[in-house]
């Protein structure tokens with residue numbers, strides 16, 4: 001194995017804290033010469049922000065590549081879509097676009113690309129702008145498919161919920177960039193520079209992390225430290241190649 005794509009929340013971190021086994025797991029992979037990508041579907045942080053979150057929790061980032069759906073969306077739009085871009089979402093999405101040299105506009109009618117993401121301060125006027133942009137733009141892109149985001153205070157509406165409202169009104173479906181899209185899987189492999197057969201995808205969610213690895217035919221490992229219960233696992237169409245109590249058990253895969 002040459003590369004590992006590691007989910008963050010529920011796999012390496014829970015909230016601001018490092019999960020049991022995460023340090024041992026990442027050390028084991030590094031000691032085995034395995035390159036790492038930390039991959040979060042959270043579109044409210046940039047790659048730099050994710051690296052900061054990991055470091056603050058005591059996770060060594062080193063030469064691992066941090067990826068979020070905000071930065072992946074910026075890369076996708078830069079390579080495939082026309083500017084200017086209208087963004088509905090939190091600051092990280094526009095920040096990531098600008099840092100990739102992409103023009104961002106506040107005017108929905110000028111937008112040639114509309115990007116939709118979760119915005120925890122969303123107002124009706126923002127929703128209206130998002131619908132105008134999505135209706136008129138050449139390309140309509142969504143950062144990630146997550147309908148809800150788990151928090152310490154229960155599940156809150158995520159990008160998928162905002163996107164559903166915009167798409168319903170605009171009468172149009174977006175290209176969805178984050179996990180488990182093919183775009184996301186390829187981006188992770190590109191960041192590692194490894195082939196699918198030499199890469200393992202590790203995470204706590206069957207429908208995103210495990211589906212992501214399955215998309216490119218890589219090995220997959222589910223960790224039990226996050227959201228997936230044994231009942232979820234036995235009733236799922238997704239079949240991870242390994243089930244690990246914590247990330248520390250990734251040593252079994254080397």
Ligand SMILES: [Mg+2]
Pocket residue numbers: 007008009010011203204205226
């Ligand atoms: Mg997770």
